[in-house]
Amino acid sequence: MSSPDDSSGGPGPFAVPYDREAEQAVLGALLLAPGAVEAVVAVLRSGADFHEPAHQEVYRAALAVHDRPGVRADPLTVAAELGRRGSLARVGGAAYLHALVQAVPTAANAGHYAEKVVETARRRQLIRTLTAGLQRAGMAEVGPEDAAEAVLAELRGLAGDGGERRSLWLGDLVPQFVDELEAGRDPDALDTPWPDLNAVVELKPGQLITVGATTGGGKSLFAMNLVAHVGLRRGRPVLMASLEMGGKELVARLFASEATVPLDRLVRRRVEDADWQRMAEVTGELQRAPVLLDDTPSLSVATLRSRIRWMAAQGRPPALVVVDYLQLLTPERSGRATTRAQEVGEISRGLKLLAGEFGVPVVALAQFNRGAVGRRPLVSDFKESSAIEQDSNVIVLLHRELGEDGADTGPKAGTVEAIVAKNRNGAAGRVVELAFQGHYGRLTSLHA
Numbered sequence: 001m002s003s004p005d006d007s008s009g010g011p012g013p014f015a016v017p018y019d020r021e022a023e024q025a026v027l028g029a030l031l032l033a034p035g036a037v038e039a040v041v042a043v044l045r046s047g048a049d050f051h052e053p054a055h056q057e058v059y060r061a062a063l064a065v066h067d068r069p070g071v072r073a074d075p076l077t078v079a080a081e082l083g084r085r086g087s088l089a090r091v092g093g094a095a096y097l098h099a100l101v102q103a104v105p106t107a108a109n110a111g112h113y114a115e116k117v118v119e120t121a122r123r124r125q126l127i128r129t130l131t132a133g134l135q136r137a138g139m140a141e142v143g144p145e146d147a148a149e150a151v152l153a154e155l156r157g158l159a160g161d162g163g164e165r166r167s168l169w170l171g172d173l174v175p176q177f178v179d180e181l182e183a184g185r186d187p188d189a190l191d192t193p194w195p196d197l198n199a200v201v202e203l204k205p206g207q208l209i210t211v212g213a214t215t216g217g218g219k220s221l222f223a224m225n226l227v228a229h230v231g232l233r234r235g236r237p238v239l240m241a242s243l244e245m246g247g248k249e250l251v252a253r254l255f256a257s258e259a260t261v262p263l264d265r266l267v268r269r270r271v272e273d274a275d276w277q278r279m280a281e282v283t284g285e286l287q288r289a290p291v292l293l294d295d296t297p298s299l300s301v302a303t304l305r306s307r308i309r310w311m312a313a314q315g316r317p318p319a320l321v322v323v324d325y326l327q328l329l330t331p332e333r334s335g336r337a338t339t340r341a342q343e344v345g346e347i348s349r350g351l352k353l354l355a356g357e358f359g360v361p362v363v364a365l366a367q368f369n370r371g372a373v374g375r376r377p378l379v380s381d382f383k384e385s386s387a388i389e390q391d392s393n394v395i396v397l398l399h400r401e402l403g404e405d406g407a408d409t410g411p412k413a414g415t416v417e418a419i420v421a422k423n424r425n426g427a428a429g430r431v432v433e434l435a436f437q438g439h440y441g442r443l444t445s446l447h448a
Helices: 020-032 036-041 053-066 075-085 093-103 107-137 144-159 170-183 219-233 247-259 263-267 273-288 301-313 340-358 387-391
Strands: 208-213 238-242 291-294 320-324 362-367 394-399 415-423 431-437 442-445
Touching: 020 036, 020 053, 020 093, 020 107, 036 053, 036 107, 053 075, 053 093, 075 093, 107 144, 144 301, 208 219, 208 340, 208 387, 219 238, 219 247, 219 291, 219 320, 219 362, 219 394, 219 442, 238 247, 238 301, 247 263, 247 273, 247 291, 291 301, 301 320, 301 340, 320 340, 340 362, 340 387
Parallel strands: 208 362, 208 394, 238 291, 238 320, 320 362
Antiparallel strands: 394 415, 415 431, 431 442
């Protein structure tokens, strides 16, 4: 059932999985019994599942004859079709077609024979995929994370692992949608800690939500408050990828916001007795929170994908992924990007695909250009790439009116405007005002 010769380009060191008898039985059944076609095409993915090129030719010709009204596939009609294509001699002539009919034990088992053909085809593909992975691993221009991710993607496709099986039929989707309308909410969507923002925006699976701000504009506070809300108050697993701050700094911010302890005292490790009491009240909750804080240097989209799979393997697939911030992610070494704008565009697109692949909302923080300082920001202000605007389902722009010296003064001192600049499935242009409590690492609603 195997052959040392792989005419389809398989690797040399392995005996190529190949069941010639099964391939002949499938073709013989097609030439003998017209009813066998339905059983075979329900199993075979394409003619490429046959190992022998001649068998691929016969299969395609038999299907072409079968598709003609009033004509059945048999050795004579298929021989004529192969002759028209100029490939009759290449497959062994009409005599080989008659031999195929003689080789089939019973046409009633056509589906079973086809399953054996597909099994050996998948084994050949597995060998090719793993061999290609070994070759990628030895390529200096391909990072190990990227090489592993490419192999995993091909293996998932080979295994038919598309994640959770979903119905694509309209008839199945309509009642689900009506149930959600009656319930008044999307059960898969996440809310935020800010009721006014929830009235405009929901965090839906598969979406890329980009939150932009200038330096000091509040985007890291936004991220950590969101992580705390989903992880602590909703009890949902969260992956927080931080390239801006280390893990201990993130923990300090969580203690500040949850225990109402001044952030500067936590950063300097100079807490007071009253602070200890408040921290003790939330320590257990923080330790139990299903939140993964990843501050690994040089994080890439491929690394995030690996982290998500690891969390899923632990029984805690993330309900939310937060990235702080997008432009600090390491670009994939694809060789396609030649400019920084193209690199950032590939990162943005990668996050969008990541959200869709795992059915999870991805909240990506992003930095503005220097030109956005001192005025209300625009979606065109994202640093280094316009692709961020194109890839995002939702864009929230954070704006603080700071003086030239960076002081929080003026008529809107102590507030942050959350401008919903893009909302693919809702109203855009809304401005939500939040209270900026940087000393406690918090953004809070002004109208709770």
